[in-house]
Amino acid sequence: MPSARPFFQEQARWRPAETVFWLAALLPFLVTPDYLSLASQVAITALFALSLDLILGYAGIVSLGHAAYFGFGAYTAGLLAKHFIGDPLLGLAAGAAAAGLVGYVTSHVIVRFRHLALIMLTLGLGLLLQEAANSASALTGGADGLQGVRMSPLLGFKFDLYGRTAYAYSLAVLFLLFLAARRIIHSPFGLALRGIRENAVRMPAIGAPSLAHLRKIYTISAVMAGAAGALLTQTTSTVSLEVLSFGRSADVLVMLILGGAGRLYGGILGALIYMVARDQFSGMNPQYWYFWIGLLLVAVVMFLPNGILGGLARFSERKS
């Protein structure tokens, strides 16, 4: 019997463009040192988009409430730093673990549903958690946000005003978790997930434990979203209710679709474009910002169904 190993090795081969991309991620330190805070926001959002890509792009689970895990990680890290210990790495681990636990529990419900019921359930769970955080204002600060989050230095480096530490920290976490996601996607488990995405009935029929696979990737995705939330708390020293909002879930979905779902780099690229554009147009009334986002969404669905990366891939295929 031929081995499957060469197939997976070819899939997982590290391509030159990827090296260029990650080296370019270091450029802000040299080229735009004034924008490092923005760069760290981009890295955090990219991590969040990557976590959504794992379930949406690879396993076909549509979620309108992924901010639930992001926000849970953010509040966990914030509360830990406020009341107990301000060590960033510990907070990161705690935020990721707590979100992962919530993800594991909810995954038992989520993976049973598809179509409208799935969309409604993810939306409902997200809203539920936001309302809970709003009501428990004694713990979370409610609409005023969680104040008084003090972070200790990270491995001896203080979080400075320019965001140098913040960006280095966010980028490092993004890169490590990206490697983990890449490893997962290019494993037999990742292949099984794509199989479930393409045909949810056939995979169980050929003996794959579909629901168990989906629960596993959903939990992993929640861990990553929680880590992103914890990073946001630690780099901004505050948590607001916005981290749990429907707006955040919708934004990250837009970024992922814009960049291209199911392509690992799609979410990162989408987050980069979205965040930089929003920063450039920050003088604009948010109402009108959403007008352009709406137009963009309509255009992407109509003309670029696989996002920017999907369009590029098709373009280069046609040329060759």
Add this chain to the structure above:
Amino acid sequence: MQSLVGVLFDGLAYGTLLFLLSVGLSVTLGMMNFVNLAHCSFAMIGGYTTVSLMGSYGWPFFATLPMAFLAAALVSVVLERTLYRRLYRSSDLDQCLFTIGIVFISVAAYAWFYGTVVQSTPMPDYLRSSVEAFGVRFAAYRLFLIGMGVLVALVLVLALEYTRFGAQVRAAVDNQRMARGLGLNVDRAFMITFALGGGLAGLGGALAINIVGLDHSFAFNYLVYVLIVVAVGGLGSIGGSFAAALLLGISDMAGKYYFPWLGAFLIYLVMVGLLMWRPLGLFGKR
């Protein structure tokens, strides 16, 4: 302190409003499986039509209601013919994203034309009065709203059950492919249903101004409520939508009066619980 009857009454009025806003979505979603998250944008068309006609042209309130219906129906049918129909074969995700895009655009457009203030319309005197019975005051406007909702529900049920067009719609909801196979023009039935649904939403939007207010973010604020009604009531079921809307309206009002600190938490909890128990809705068949 509101009495139980008062809360029930307000809940009924609110539930009727939710029914008007969501019944069109329920039927169109059942027919074409098209997830139209922009349904409440049609309601806003109706609402702003009434505001404009009353404010700028001095029309009486009742005269604006048919115009609200017509304007929303017209815009929805134009959108359906030009944009939506390309997406019937797309995935749920694409439909969701596309219609969320439409919501974003419409919310920004309303903010541009009407500003971000909450709109209000002066009511004729006889609608501002109230009737007193059993020691409780019933606002005339809410009585009118409940009557309107019951009337619409009755007409819809009768039309669906006893007309040729109704039979076509029911067939298309039950099994679209089979209905096509029998030679029914499902696309045409869908277009008319879509226009009717959009028009009813527009009527709901116009009637909502004096109950919940109307501002540029209406399409977002009521999207969740409308989706809850549709998902809980079951797709394509008018009776189901009516029951779900009343249930939601009453429990939301009761929650706001008796447990204000919980906010909307209770509603979402009920929805998640109901969906887990019956993913196809209370009255869903498929």
